[in-house]
Amino acid sequence: MSVSPYDREADSTDKTDKSAVIAAEQRYVSQLYAKLDAERELVARRLDETLRNGGGPPQAQAEREAATATYSDRLAQLNSVEQGLCFGRLDFTEGHDGDSPIYIGRLGLFDESDDYRPLLVDWRAPVARPFYLATAASPDGVRRRRHLRTLTRRVVGVDDEILDIGSAGESDHLGLAGEAALLSALERRRTGEMSDIVATIQAEQDRIIRADMNGVLVVQGGPGTGKTAVALHRAAYLLYTYRRQLTTRGVLVVGPNSTFLRYIGQVLPSLGETGVLLTTIGELYPGLEATGAESPEAAEIKGRLTMVDVLTQAVRDRQTVPDDVLEIDVEGEVLTLDRRTCERAREKARRTLRPHNVARRVFVDTLLDALAAQSADRLESDVLDDVPDIPLAEDETDEGDLLDARDHAAIRQELAEDDAVRAALHALWPKLTPQELLSDLLTDAERLESATLGHLTDADRDALLRPPGSLWTPADVPLLDELAELLGEDDTEARERRARREREERAYAEGVLHVLEQDDEIIDEEMIRVRDVLDAELLAERQEARSALTAAQRAAQDRTWTFGHVIVDEAQELSAMDWRTLMRRCPSRSMTIVGDVSQTGSRAGTSAWADVLSPYVGDRWRLRELTVNYRTPAEVMDLAAGVLAEIDPGLRAPTSVRDTGVPPWQRSLDRSAVVTEISSIVDAELAEVDGGTVAVVVPGGLEAAVAGELAGAGGTTAEDDNPRVSVLTVERAKGLEFDSVVVVAPDEIVAESPRGLNDLYVALTRATQRLGIVHTGAPIEALSGAQSAR
Numbered sequence: 001m002s003v004s005p006y007d008r009e010a011d012s013t014d015k016t017d018k019s020a021v022i023a024a025e026q027r028y029v030s031q032l033y034a035k036l037d038a039e040r041e042l043v044a045r046r047l048d049e050t051l052r053n054g055g056g057p058p059q060a061q062a063e064r065e066a067a068t069a070t071y072s073d074r075l076a077q078l079n080s081v082e083q084g085l086c087f088g089r090l091d092f093t094e095g096h097d098g099d100s101p102i103y104i105g106r107l108g109l110f111d112e113s114d115d116y117r118p119l120l121v122d123w124r125a126p127v128a129r130p131f132y133l134a135t136a137a138s139p140d141g142v143r144r145r146r147h148l149r150t151l152t153r154r155v156v157g158v159d160d161e162i163l164d165i166g167s168a169g170e171s172d173h174l175g176l177a178g179e180a181a182l183l184s185a186l187e188r189r190r191t192g193e194m195s196d197i198v199a200t201i202q203a204e205q206d207r208i209i210r211a212d213m214n215g216v217l218v219v220q221g222g223p224g225t226g227k228t229a230v231a232l233h234r235a236a237y238l239l240y241t242y243r244r245q246l247t248t249r250g251v252l253v254v255g256p257n258s259t260f261l262r263y264i265g266q267v268l269p270s271l272g273e274t275g276v277l278l279t280t281i282g283e284l285y286p287g288l289e290a291t292g293a294e295s296p297e298a299a300e301i302k303g304r305l306t307m308v309d310v311l312t313q314a315v316r317d318r319q320t321v322p323d324d325v326l327e328i329d330v331e332g333e334v335l336t337l338d339r340r341t342c343e344r345a346r347e348k349a350r351r352t353l354r355p356h357n358v359a360r361r362v363f364v365d366t367l368l369d370a371l372a373a374q375s376a377d378r379l380e381s382d383v384l385d386d387v388p389d390i391p392l393a394e395d396e397t398d399e400g401d402l403l404d405a406r407d408h409a410a411i412r413q414e415l416a417e418d419d420a421v422r423a424a425l426h427a428l429w430p431k432l433t434p435q436e437l438l439s440d441l442l443t444d445a446e447r448l449e450s451a452t453l454g455h456l457t458d459a460d461r462d463a464l465l466r467p468p469g470s471l472w473t474p475a476d477v478p479l480l481d482e483l484a485e486l487l488g489e490d491d492t493e494a495r496e497r498r499a500r501r502e503r504e505e506r507a508y509a510e511g512v513l514h515v516l517e518q519d520d521e522i523i524d525e526e527m528i529r530v531r532d533v534l535d536a537e538l539l540a541e542r543q544e545a546r547s548a549l550t551a552a553q554r555a556a557q558d559r560t561w562t563f564g565h566v567i568v569d570e571a572q573e574l575s576a577m578d579w580r581t582l583m584r585r586c587p588s589r590s591m592t593i594v595g596d597v598s599q600t601g602s603r604a605g606t607s608a609w610a611d612v613l614s615p616y617v618g619d620r621w622r623l624r625e626l627t628v629n630y631r632t633p634a635e636v637m638d639l640a641a642g643v644l645a646e647i648d649p650g651l652r653a654p655t656s657v658r659d660t661g662v663p664p665w666q667r668s669l670d671r672s673a674v675v676t677e678i679s680s681i682v683d684a685e686l687a688e689v690d691g692g693t694v695a696v697v698v699p700g701g702l703e704a705a706v707a708g709e710l711a712g713a714g715g716t717t718a719e720d721d722n723p724r725v726s727v728l729t730v731e732r733a734k735g736l737e738f739d740s741v742v743v744v745a746p747d748e749i750v751a752e753s754p755r756g757l758n759d760l761y762v763a764l765t766r767a768t769q770r771l772g773i774v775h776t777g778a779p780i781e782a783l784s785g786a787q788s789a790r
């Protein structure tokens with residue numbers, strides 16, 4: 001089908017012609033949807049045909065699988081762009097790239113019948129860039145930027161900006177692009193799920209989204225500056241621009257907790273990208289659920305870099321030697337291992353510098369040799385004892401060569417299989433899993449003391465010690481990961497599986513080449529031979545890329561998987577040990593790290609990016625800053641700025657793009673009255689935000705009582721993924737936002753942690769419309785600007 005070029009009527013910017021403009025744009029947008037439908041239908045039909053044609057030789061099946069994955073992928077992408085397919089249009093000045101406008105949307109659509117004329121340009125394509133960057137002062141050939149507002153498939157409004165020098169002075173001091181569209185996006189009620197910002201990305205954000213993929217890019221910005229949004233759009237941009245590289249290795253996005261991951265979970269699918277693994281650090285160890293809780297002190301200690309030394313020592317402590325002589329009863333015959341022999345074997349094994357479970361082989365082999373020699377000697381002397389002394393002939397020597405090499409090997413083999421020998425060797429140098437070692441370490445005071453001597457204090461040790469059978473916690477995960485390296489996993493099976501898959505893919509590729517070559521011969525003898533341009537290796541790689549949807553899944557099951565790019569959100573919360581784990585997943589150091597050191601709540605978190613990064617990249621990392629707050633209205637931000645000044649007078653809060661005219665309120669209640677009053681407070685807020693969301697942010701000590709009281713408030717059920725009313729501690733609220741926020745007992749929030757003021761700052765800045773404060777103790781000076789409520 002062909003889509004007719006844009007309608008001249010849509011050129012008008014005269015206000016009286018607005019409905020004609022909308023009607024003209026509607027015609028164009030309707031044609032785009034028709035094109036989208038046609039593509040969808042075509043792909044769905046192809047998918048259907050592929051699925052119906054079952055059977056055939058393995059090669060055909062493999063081809064079908066690849067085609068199925070490709071079509072399913074494309075269909076998912078076409079379905080995901082239904083809402084807001086086209087959101088922008090650029091018109092250029094005469095003489096600049098012709099005078100045709102370009103339409104910008106969530107994916108690219110082309111008119112095949114007209115030499116692939118672009119009908120809709122993907123927002124990530126370089127030609128779409130002026131939509132985000134052009135300003136009146138620097139228009140880059142753009143005459144007009146138009147935002148199209150659509151509801152389902154209907155165009156409901158257009159917002160125009162004329163970019164000429166005359167209007168340069170009028171532009172807002174924050175240099176916003178498409179201000180009207182931006183403000184209407186920011187004013188919308190929150191649903192509990194983050195939305196994409198593809199139609200209103202601002203210039204400072206765009207520069208980060210499209211920054212070069214190589215190296216470590218740190219994005220520092222205050223609350224609400226769009227760090228999360230930027231990080232996710234960057235993932236989508238990188239996948240579009242470096243598709244081949246990234247679909248094979250995958251992109252990893254790390255967030256602070258499962259609530260946050262649920263909140264951001266829809267953004268990438270809405271941008272048509274599904275091949276990204278979203279996870280927390282606690283989920284990074286395959287096959288293990290880190291759902292246990294522990295004290296913030298214990299989590300902080302586990303996050304220290306010194307734990308590497310502790311774990312190294314803990315592993316060495318498991319490589320033991322007997323105090324004196326170890327006796328092993330081998331079917332009635334007592335063999336011995338003395339301390340010196342064992343020490344020599346241990347030294348030899350350690351000198352290999354191999355991980356514990358791998359070096360174990362050297363230790364075991366050496367001791368088996370010693371035991372076998374002892375047993376053979378014993379056998380020989382027993383035999384010789386029974387034989388009467390016969391004088392040696394002149395050419396004979398008494399070399400004791402009664403047993404030959406084969407006999408020695410047989411004895412050794414028998415010993416290697418003997419239960420008593422195996423048990424003795426296992427006791428000296430056990431084969432260990434990370435889980436076994438860590439669990440033994442944390443539940444045994446003696447082991448813990450030995451491993452931590454010189455690294456931790458008695459109080460630290462007391463904080464770490466826990467009862468046997470405790471659940472794994474998120475802070476255990478980096479320790480397990482470190483131990484997996486120190487112990488050396490038995491990954492033979494995984495490697496064999498991978499090698500088998502590679503062999504199969506290569507065999508498949510060889511098959512395809514063979515078929516193509518036959519075609520070559522039939523079609524055109526002169527034609528360039530397929531093998532000249534393609535080889536099996538390359539085809540196999542392509543085959544792997546085609547099953548890209550499973551790259552994230554494969555990565556999730558493989559601890560040693562390394563990603564093409566890693567994005568870390570709320571990165572300030574990560575401990576030094578968390579960073580080690582992540583860096584292992586990204587040897588290329590192609591990373592985007594977003595966070596705000598003023599919001600650090602975790603005791604193990606950071607207050608300076610250089611501190612956490614320098615061990616891995618020195619000073620080879622780039623810093624970009626975001627300065628505009630899109631979430632929190634100015635009235636709320638003014639109050640929060642007072643708290644920020646208490647954290648550090650040198651810090652500057654980001655500038656809010658909008659105000660609401662509604663000042664934050666505060667009131668005081670007896671602590672015991674919070675539970676009885678909270679329902680009416682929340683009901684009043686629900687009424688104010690009319691269909692929006694309310695969060696009550698509480699100190700840990702009040703969470704259960706307040707949550708119990710508010711169960712079911714605002715029609716929320718326990719199973720609701722996006723409740724209208726949420727009760728959260730600051731830790732859980734991090735990264736989220738709500739139309740109205742009520743902060744309860746701010747003094748307790750501050751007192752709860754050494755970084756309590758940071759926590760309070762986070763709590764205040766979750767609000768998109770309204771903020772209320774309920775004091776239960778002495779009011780906090782920095783919050784005195786809030787208006788008193790009854």
Ligand SMILES: Nc1ncnc2c1ncn2[C@@H]1O[C@H](COP(=O)(O)OP(=O)(O)OP(=O)(O)O)[C@@H](O)[C@H]1O
Nearest residue numbers: 197200201202223224225226227228229630631735
């Ligand atoms: N360019 C934009 N257009 C529309 N909305 C935007 C834009 N930038 C950010 N937002 C919105 O502002 C809000 C805050 O963004 P986001 O959560 O990414 O900020 P953040 O810097 O990660 O905040 P925090 O540090 O507090 O977690 C979100 O609702 C986001 O959609």
